[in-house]
Amino acid sequence: MVGDDDQSIYGWRGAKIENIQRISDDFPNVAIHRLEQNYRSTSTILDAANSIIVNNPDRLGKKLWTAGEQGDPILLYCAYNEIDEARYVVERIAKYVEEDTQRTEIAILYRSNAQSRVFEEALINRGIPYRVYGGLRFFERAEIKDSLAYMRLIANRHDDASFERVINTPTRGIGDRSVETIREYARNNNCSMWAAARDIVESNLMAARAKNAIAGFITLINEIAVSAGEIKLHELVAVMLDKAALRSHFEKDKTDKGQAKVENINELINAARGFEQETDAEQSEHLQMFLTNAALEAGEGQGSEWEDCVQLMTLHSAKGLEFRNVFIVGMEQGLFPSQMAVGRQQGLDEERRLCYVGITRARKLLHMSYAESRRIYGKDTFCTRSRFLDEISPELIEEVRPAANPYQLASTSSLDGFSTSSISNKSESKYSLGQGVNHAKFGEGVVINTEGKGSSQMVQVMFASCGEKWLLADKANLEVI
Template sequence: MDLDTLLSDLNDAQRRAVCLEGGRALVLAGAGSGKTRVLTRRAAYLIRFTGLSPFALLAVTFTNKAAGEMRGRISELLGIATSGMWVGTFHGIAHRLLRQHAEQAGLPEGFQILDADDQLRLVKRVLRARGTDENRLPPRQVRGFIAARKEEGVRPEAVVTEGHRYQQELLEIYRDYEESCRRGGLVDFAELLLRADELLAGDEGLLAHYRRRFQHILVDELQDTNAMQYRWLTRLIGEGTGLFAVGDDDQSIYGWRGARVENMDRLCRELAPVEIVRLEQNYRSTATILQAANHLIAHNDKRLGKNLWTSGDQGEPITLYRAFNEVDEARWVIDRINDWIEEEGYQAGDFAILYRSNAQSRAFEEALIAHRLPYRVYGGVRFFERAEVKDALAYLRLVMTRHDDASFERAVVTPPRGVGAKTLDAIRTAARAQNTSLWSAAQQLVAHKQLAARARNAVHAFLELIDDLEQRVAGEPLQHQAEHAISSTGLRHHYERDESRLENLDELVSAARSFAHEGSRAGGAEAHETEPLLDFLTHAALEAGEGQAADWGASVQLMSLHAAKGLEFPVVFLTGLEEGLFPHYLSADDPVRLEEERRLCYVGMTRARTRLCLTCAEVRRIHGRDQEARPSRFLGELPLETLDEVRPSIRIRLR
């Protein structure tokens, strides 16, 4: 392949980036600007036209899929085998280093990697060994604390607790966890990078070797690097190391998991001189969508700066719909999808519904099922299949019938109440022997004192809890029954440190309220033939079991804005644009977090190719209560000339 062929389908800015001579460069690659093409062509250019050995190139990405795609494209461009090249994720490259230098890293040769589930189980064992109450210190929270410290590059001895008792206890657990990992020759994901960095920092000869070996480093998605990734990466860069980093500060949306957008500016300062190349030509969206997105993101102060443009069509205005409530919002969105499929030849897979909170999916799922439109929840679980929702429903099912064994098994251990695996096995054994339900078997074991005292008391307390719950919900409106199943059983307390799960539990109360309202509106004799709670539980079971298509291409796609990054769709509905929801109420008063929320909105808008629809509601049920909603400030930051309000009689005050 000659140089003209390599560059033939690139624009001027892309060609400039690919052909930079040595040194260090930061490529600001806007949404839809062809960054993957530039990265792979850069690798091919370095190998074919500068004489760089394929094994002297280190390319770091964030996902195995991206790494595989890069290897495949380089192989296709150059006609060489790429299996031996150092192309991989941060964790994959770190793992490769540690395997080759396990002894120097203080690891056994056959060290094992813990995945997320294995790590959680190890945390639980550490907590049990310490006699720590999991209700007071949930294992997931402890795992998060440990991972966050490692991603900051901080070992237990370097953690500063300032005498805070709670932090001190977490620190002691961190020490015990590390000791358990050392004894078992175990390495979790965060440890891979931390240990690889410590290996290089502690062995000057080894560091010098790899600096000589990796003459040029390519980095994808620089804006998503955390403190540890940045430290490890820059440690590998020696005086003569070439660097080609690609990123977009306007698409940095993972601050909540440690990503530091400031790493882009920091790299320019610490590794100067760094040449900046901007990729601003967009090959995805219409000019109208880009105009609105540019105008929105310009409200962020701390940007390296760029302005997306397209040589394509102007496109139609962005539709703005203000719904009465979340039910009306879902109805309008699904009606538009249905109409455009029937009248304009769209396929179901052309549509994406994006939302800030996963709890918002419930109303859309119900509307899609009502219209018999197949759908998929991308990167997540359908509403009635989410663990915390199933937990609450299990209690309600036990209220309806004590002999629902599946619900018994779920409710008796969530939240933890002292009924362990051994006790549950004893109940199962008794149920099989007596050919009866788990509930009846548990009653018999308690009555005849056939369990150890501690286990017997725990089971007895659970049986009383269900009986008491039945008394509480008797005669109550359906939404109050759902709230009792969440609050009086301890589920709300159990999930109190997980905002998204709490939002889903609140949405279950809203779902019960909406279901009761629709039932009362239906009227007639049939509306009262069965118990409302039984009807609702049947409704939940049916919705959990249908609607989600097996084929992505044949289904409407529902997803959070975070999950949408890197994807694109002909038509995008960006929903729930209200203050407190988007931007999220936890971010509204924090300038740094507010800028990330604005970047998240920008990412959502730039997923759309030809049509973008924005929605908000006048009233939305949040945390179990109907609340008047104000339009998001982000709507007020869009140019009025790009918007088409489809309900002009109810104007939204955008300014």
């Protein structure tokens, strides 16, 4: 019998770690041989894995070691939010590729599939091909396609493809025969399926039950569309998810797969919020521009199975694989370990084993990162770094900080605006809370928040013309008034 109790990560699928832990009790005369020498990873990486997994109780017990090199320290980055985290990771990847590391030897590992979106976007913007291993890109996932189809229909009632996708999603009593009747009417009368459905509701071409269901769908879309002109884009997405019952539909599925779908549609709200903050367009244009952007991202960046491209995957999907350079992202309480595991010893133990698996995927270089703030349900929420980071021996870690300012780049060990140091570089912001500022497009406003340091600093301003906006301080050219 061969097995590793420290890599038992599928308890949610029914796997029982007790089966291997009690082997000595079930078979008193069995001899246990510990395969502790590792031929893959550096000593630093193995020591980090050992220092985490030793905190789990009831282990059979082993300590990985290698006759190979000590290796570089683990690089730990504290990002001010998930966008900054993605930027850091992609900048590092670009540098490694310039140094002739194959893209396929680089992996980004995350706890939840929904985390992939910001990394996909950053990779696309940098022109780096990537592949979501064992899954679909964010905008290709079925629940995201369903959500976007609703948004497209709100923007354009005559989008037949979107109409067909969502008219009975979730199920609302409109069967295939009713849809075919609508399709045939539209074809015969040279009109859109929306117009056909509206005509059918006003006629006697269909049984009352089916007609009422279609009428309810038309009313639903019209009600959501009314909100489109009154609220912000991310609020519109949230309203749509609730009124169309997509959120409640996915929440009914208590499996891990169902939970992943809920996380993905919540991330769509975050995507909309991020888009609002990045665009200078009028609010009335946001919906159509966001849909166009989503369509472009769905068609770009994904590499084929054999192409040299960066690998994105969940930590569960990474088991059994290895890469030269590994980035484990989202190292925050409630994310990794997951919120579902917090407070349950068995759940926390399995999350720790998952972290152990992730760390030992790296052969040469391991990066870990966490964000001080993360957007959840479209709102910025402060985060606490993962307890697993505190379980790693401090001498194995080298902290990475944004360089204090552009003038320090020449005198620090830096990489595209990041310096490696055990002591963070600090710089005073020229902006303070309550300070009046002026922006070339948005006009006058008041500083209400700042995040980050140096060239990465973000400033939140309440503008009289358009409300709150986050701006990159270095690029905003704000005039203090």
